[in-house]
Amino acid sequence: MAQTPPSGEPRRRRDPAFREKVLLAYQYRCGVCGHDLRLGRQTVGLEAAHIKWFQASGPDIVPNGIALCSLHHKVFDLGVFTILPDSYQIVFSQHLNGDTETTARFLTHQGAGLILPQSSEYFPESSFLDWHKREVFKNPARS
Template structure:
């Protein structure tokens, strides 16, 4: 396959989707597989080796509970022409939809990996590998956590910007940030951070509630003004905002030393600092999406 054909093949990778639900199983598996190639390990990987890494990636960056189906991409990626499997013939002859159980994959030591021609192409062209990794994170994760996804997957975070990502086929509204910051009077909706240097706002960002990568619109009711720290932990699922009361609720998975957690948890149960006009209030449907698809349950009381 030519370089452009490989990029197009990865862009066509089918990602399971039902309504607004987020599925990043295949993207995370591909990132893990790319990291193996980058490390010079081009052999197919036993499911017993891959399982722990995929569970870690899904626990960190997937919707709540998504690691329970961590074996699905290992089996189904072959239907995209990007993956091959090795194992007992009676298993591999099953229809594509007949997903093996975790136990079957473990006990039969099923192995998976990129087909040989693709592995060779990626091994000799690190720029191509970097291009694919960057396009995948750009298409499925917000900018605030992309480097975290790459790092946990085992890829360098300084991957060069190369070809346009799939995300760029949908144009962003360049005025989204300024509209959101104006609605929130240029202060963080959680902690009230409003630092300025001259006329420049410092460390304040417009966070999408429903991610742009999940087709969340660039409209003010889908945005919250957050300081860079609260933006990042919001995108990681450390806290969410209840649609009925606009109360801030933190995840039980958030931890650190007493001083750090006390600083965060001071806002537990507090109300979001709301925009200056009701028409800009966060839309409940977007907050509900964030609670279901990003927030790391269980919540603190």
């Protein structure tokens, strides 16, 4: 029987295999920039991001995950960019700013397509992308 914490919400357990499944789906590279640094056989700075946050009841399933480098994971969770549900296009917030070179490095991905998983069954699910765009992304989007 599942334990129930004091809040009354059933406690959800993280799937320990989530990270590995997501990284495999994306062939061990960042879905935005292609970062695939390894030290021997160990990936470095590559993470499995939840599209709909685990804390917001987002499930530990591959269609709710994207392999992202540490920097793109961080800014994705802050709403600096989002991914459009129909085209898988990456769009950045107009609120993104910084020195010219740093910002330019981010914006080279503006309008580009997400580097998609190796099989369509792993593609990000629209409902999760919609949630991220609605709840996390800092509108308005750059065009």
